[in-house]
Amino acid sequence: MVHFGWKFPGRTVVATSASGRCLRVGRETVTVDGGVPLKRVLLALQAVGRGLPVVPNFSWISMGTAFFVPVHGSGSRMSTLGQAVVRVLVYDAAVGCLRRLHRDDPEFQRMMYDRSRPLLLLRMTLQTQQPLKYAVREESLQDPAADELLLAFADPRAANVEVRKARAIDRDVIVRRFDAEPADAGGGELPRDRLGSLWDRIEETPVAGWLFHWFVRSFAFHVELLMSPEQFRVFWEHHRRLPLAKIQLRRMLRDGIENSACRDCDCICADLFMLRGKRHVFTKFIAEHLPAVRTNPGKQSL
Secondary structure (H helix, E strand, C coil), X not given: CCCCCCCCCCCCCXXXXXXXXXXXXXXXXXXXXXXXXXXXXXHHHXXXXXXXXXXXXXXXXXXXXXXXXXXECCCCCCXXXXXXXXXXXXXXXXXXXXXXXXXXXXXXXXXXXXXXXXXXXXXXEEECEXXXXXXXXXXXXXXXXXXXXXXXXXXXXXXXEEEEECCCCCCEEEEEEEEXXXXXXXXXXXXXXXXXXXXXXXXXXXHHHHHHHHHHHHHEEEEEXXXXXXXXXXXXXXXXHCCCCEEEEEEECCCCCCCCCCCCCCEEEEEEEEEHHHHHHHHHHHHHHCCCCEEEEEEECC
16 A cells, blocks of 8 residues: 555554564465465465565565455465455454454455455465466467457466556557466475565565655555446457556456455456556546446555
């Protein structure tokens, strides 16, 4: 949220970055404090020949983020890091007590992704898996229709599918399918893009990270739409007239979580980037054509 300049008037914001002490790797799970960086967890798991079922492009986020916003990445069969969470310890300020919840508990399902509740996530346990390595099948399409892209996301062979378009006005669309197989102990390469690797290098240096956050808040507008297939068809029909400098598409599977955009259907998430001075064109389009579309609060400029 620092990256996007979010403010929370009337709310108490608790920084958890200093609470990242607990990191216990079990046989098939890992237990962490909410403030532990994802990067640290990935390195600890890699050292013992394990991995997470889902890994986003950017790893300098706190683990607790996954309980409050959909953090998606390298998995199509399990779409978000939150789906790997099996237990949580939260402080519920509404009732003034600690609560231990399992994924099967109805209250767990109601709390996840509900940012209106006064909750502080203290500790969480996530399932792990054998690390995987990936082979990439890349295909270039010329002005594909929405249904052609939806069909690409349904590829049963691929562990992950990613669609990219450099600019909305361009004709070329790149479809990357990642086929997974078990890796040797120590971990395999993740299906990350070059931008994700660059982001991680920037965030490792505090000064560079601060400058990058300032640049994005000052000059860029970043948003991720979470669309049903019907909404995606509308977006894709009109997208070429929008001032988009980057389009990245992924599929998020139906999860049944009460506060999730994917509660009732699979969604197409569109990670979009544009100059801040042109955002009025985009917001007008959303108001006219997709007024009910959901956005990912973890990827939303103000």
